Amino acid sequence: MLSVVPMRAETSDRAEIVTQLTFGECYEVVGRDNNWLQLQLAADGYRGWIDFKQHTPVSAEYYKEWCGTRHARVLDLLQTVKVGEYNVPVGIGCYLPFYDGSSIRINEERMEFKGSASDSHAMSTQADLLRVAHYFMKAPYLWGGKSIFGIDCSGFTQLVFGICGYQLPRDAYQQVTYGEEVHFVAQAKPGDLAYFSNAEGKITHVGLVLEGQKIMHAHGEVRIDTLDHNGIYNADRKRYSHNLRIIKRIYL
Incomplete structure (x- = not known):
């Protein structure tokens, strides 16, 4: 039970980090290669490899209950989270399985948690979404990252929506298939997701629309820039950083 574990594309500590496994998440082990386990995350179906030493097994009954x-x-x-005699650090967005107001449960063990927890049943407004998003301001960019200490563009949007009770897929090209299209930037509302493409037309970036044609996104850090019909304009560099492809609206 660790705060964050890198999930890699291949069975090597040098391999690309494709995403991260965060505290409280459940997964299936779908493959093994020597000291590496291939996981499939229960929440979004994403696959990657972790060092077997960072694996926390749970019972089949617990996994089924977790998924439901x-x-x-x-x-x-x-x-x-107090695990035995140790305190395990947990960052914003980490799961709190079977939280009862003062403790969580992993397998049959209860663990103390005294911090603030989201109530995804109640956090379903645009204001909630934007409030959560602003918690991530200045978080550094990290390819494959999904924590406050390092996050990528789609990890940012997935975590923000997840905290508010809506499960998005992991990558931007997957997230773009969700929601209802907004045809013009002028019609975009705070909380919409704007997607950006590369020269080949592939969706490679996503950000969260704010008031006043602004956008919050992970680019070097979680930051706020200007959004128009061309894309994202970075005032610090005095140039466009991303080309707008489409805007989508998700109803929580």
Whole structure:
């Protein structure tokens, strides 16, 4: 039970990090190669490899129960869960399985948690979404990252929506298939997702639309830039950084 574990594209510590496994998440082990386990995450179906030493087994009964439950998430930037005699750091967005207001449960063990937790049943407004998003401001960019200490563009949007109770897929090209298209930037509302493409037309970036034709996205850091019909304009560099492809609206 660790705060964050890298999931890699291949069975090597040098391999690309494709995403991260965060505290409280459940997964299936779908493959093994020597000291590496291939996982499939229960929440979004994403696959990657982890070092077997970072594996926490759970029972089949627990896994089934976990998958059938909507779990609270950590709402503080950084908190701890008391596991035995140790305090494990947990960041915003980490799962709190079977949270009862003071403790969580993993397998049959209850663990103390005294921080702030999201109630995804209640956090379903545009204001909630934007409030959660602003917690991530200045978080550094990390390819494959999914935590406050390193996050990529789609990890950012997935975590923000997840804390508010809506499960998005992991990557931007997968997320773009969700929601209803908004045809013009002028019609975009705070909380919409804007997607951006490369020269080949592939969706490679996503950000969260704010008031006043602004956008919050992970690019070097989680930051706010200007959005128009061309794309994202970075005032610091005085140039466009991303080309707009489409805007989608998701109803929580």
